[in-house]
Amino acid sequence: MKKTIITVVGKDTVGIIARVCTYLAENQINILDISQTIVQGFFNMMMIVDTNLTDKDFGVIVDELNALGGEIGVDIKCQKEEIFDQMHRI
Amino acid sequence: MINLFEVAETNEMIAKENLDVRTITLGISLLDCVDSDLAKVNDRVYQKITTVAKDLVKTGEAIEKEFGIPIVNKRISVTPMALVGGAACKSKEDFVTLAKTLDRAAAEVGVNLIGGYSALVSKGMTKADEMLIRSIPEALHATERVCSSVNLGSTKTGINMDGVRLMGDIIKETAFISREQDSADCMKLVVFCNAPDDNPFMAGAFHGVTEADAVINVGVSGPGVVKTALQKVRGENFEVLCETIKKTAFKVTRVGQLVAQEASRMLGIPFGIVDLSLAPTPAIGDSVADILCEIGLEYAGAPGTTAALALLNDQVKKGGVMASSYVGGLSGAFIPVSEDQGMIDAVAAGALTIEKLEAMTCVCSVGLDMLAIPGDTPNTTIAGIIADEMAIGMVNQKTTAVRIIPAIGKGVGDKVEFGGLFGYAPVMPVNGFSCEAFVNRGGRIPAPIHSFKN
Numbered sequence A: 001m002k003k004t005i006i007t008v009v010g011k012d013t014v015g016i017i018a019r020v021c022t023y024l025a026e027n028q029i030n031i032l033d034i035s036q037t038i039v040q041g042f043f044n045m046m047m048i049v050d051t052n053l054t055d056k057d058f059g060v061i062v063d064e065l066n067a068l069g070g071e072i073g074v075d076i077k078c079q080k081e082e083i084f085d086q087m088h089r090i
Numbered sequence B: 001m002i003n004l005f006e007v008a009e010t011n012e013m014i015a016k017e018n019l020d021v022r023t024i025t026l027g028i029s030l031l032d033c034v035d036s037d038l039a040k041v042n043d044r045v046y047q048k049i050t051t052v053a054k055d056l057v058k059t060g061e062a063i064e065k066e067f068g069i070p071i072v073n074k075r076i077s078v079t080p081m082a083l084v085g086g087a088a089c090k091s092k093e094d095f096v097t098l099a100k101t102l103d104r105a106a107a108e109v110g111v112n113l114i115g116g117y118s119a120l121v122s123k124g125m126t127k128a129d130e131m132l133i134r135s136i137p138e139a140l141h142a143t144e145r146v147c148s149s150v151n152l153g154s155t156k157t158g159i160n161m162d163g164v165r166l167m168g169d170i171i172k173e174t175a176f177i178s179r180e181q182d183s184a185d186c187m188k189l190v191v192f193c194n195a196p197d198d199n200p201f202m203a204g205a206f207h208g209v210t211e212a213d214a215v216i217n218v219g220v221s222g223p224g225v226v227k228t229a230l231q232k233v234r235g236e237n238f239e240v241l242c243e244t245i246k247k248t249a250f251k252v253t254r255v256g257q258l259v260a261q262e263a264s265r266m267l268g269i270p271f272g273i274v275d276l277s278l279a280p281t282p283a284i285g286d287s288v289a290d291i292l293c294e295i296g297l298e299y300a301g302a303p304g305t306t307a308a309l310a311l312l313n314d315q316v317k318k319g320g321v322m323a324s325s326y327v328g329g330l331s332g333a334f335i336p337v338s339e340d341q342g343m344i345d346a347v348a349a350g351a352l353t354i355e356k357l358e359a360m361t362c363v364c365s366v367g368l369d370m371l372a373i374p375g376d377t378p379n380t381t382i383a384g385i386i387a388d389e390m391a392i393g394m395v396n397q398k399t400t401a402v403r404i405i406p407a408i409g410k411g412v413g414d415k416v417e418f419g420g421l422f423g424y425a426p427v428m429p430v431n432g433f434s435c436e437a438f439v440n441r442g443g444r445i446p447a448p449i450h451s452f453k454n
Helices: A016-026 A058-072 A082-088 B004-016 B038-052 B056-067 B081-085 B092-109 B127-141 B161-177 B184-188 B223-231 B238-267 B288-295 B305-321 B341-348 B354-360 B379-396
Strands: A003-011 A030-039 A042-050 A074-080 B020-028 B071-078 B114-120 B146-154 B158-160 B189-193 B214-221 B271-275 B368-374 B400-407 B415-417 B424-426
Touching (some): A016 A042, A042 B004, A058 B056, A074 A082, B004 B223, B038 B081, B038 B092, B056 B071, B056 B238, B127 B184, B146 B161, B146 B184, B146 B379, B158 B161, B161 B400, B184 B189, B238 B271, B288 B341, B341 B424, B354 B368
Parallel strands (some): B114 B146, B214 B271
Antiparallel strands (some): A003 A042, A030 A042
């Protein structure tokens, strides 16, 4: 299974996780793991998700999540896991 | 499993430290386009490039989205055109038609540069080689995207001094024909010693005859990432310094390897090499000279610069080699003047001269790159500068190059503007003593003794 990493970074506000999770649920994207911290009022979340069931193109998900981030006022990135694996694991 | 810290580190490199993949370069062999009929050659060249590369830009953009990493350039390199056009071209003008065809094909598939308007004349020139070389000024001026390179020497063959002398004239002519645009055509023309067959970087990329039909080569970049990593170890000893560069180079190169493999898979074209180069851009924080300053120099060019660059280049290779299954191309730190704000500042401050740059090219990738000299510099002096650089490459068994811009109508203190990734360059003073009698001797310099290894 190829995994995808979603990162959300920005000023903390009510309902960030709810909005992101709603989008994922609507698009059949399964969440495998969530880690989240708040440092000095800044919201920092990483999700590991499985995009195998969604029928949307990866590029479309990237754009839609980016747009959703714009609405909430946070920065949302969606990247395939390999880039992190390659960089941080031998 | 990947953790939040690691994800944040990678994304920080991309967002704040200018980590990017500088180029995916698709090498295409045009040897099967050879014919004695010029119209047929032009047609086949156009068809082959637009067929093989039709999905290159789209694929590059898809990979950018998948991994969230910018891929700055998608480019094409082709078989040296002196070989492709040799049977058909009877004049300079015939070769120019091939350049125009390359330009059209590049525009059609949406790449910004296409390399391979080249001749390999390290020992001698065929008639076709000489015709192509003489057509370079016109070919570059009549096209937008075509890049040209000429290999003038190698450790195995010595230096073709007839070629060197001719290129002194050609570079000047190229500058003159584009004098209205700050002699900008010269930035698309480079001469080499020991030119590699698989270099993905322009202007010197061509698809060597030792290569397969098509191949994907990737050039990574990341001076900003290295500099940021070094900021955290200020004042530490050389061991810590070197380890930090090595680890950072490993991470940067892994991204290149991933992108190369993914591009190769998506396009169905074999992966060739990753070029482990630190390639700067004029963007603030994307400078190799800034790394040298971070290592401990007031400006690039200060005493200690050559040593600092030598260790930087070596550590980048040591870190990068393990990160990629195949390493090739130029692989080292680039030190172009105009494309690196730190280098421009060093020239402006009087810290960096052509002579110091020449010393620096002994220990790093490539050579005298993107530097402007006064427009009235004699052709023989340009040939002399080239000969010096070729000698460094020949004796040290490394690639060296010269991409120099005689700024027509300008002198020391003026500057030339190229725009975009090419930046701007202050005109640098050149040693005024003559080497005319030397370069006019004719013939070639024999290969050095240590080339006889059989």
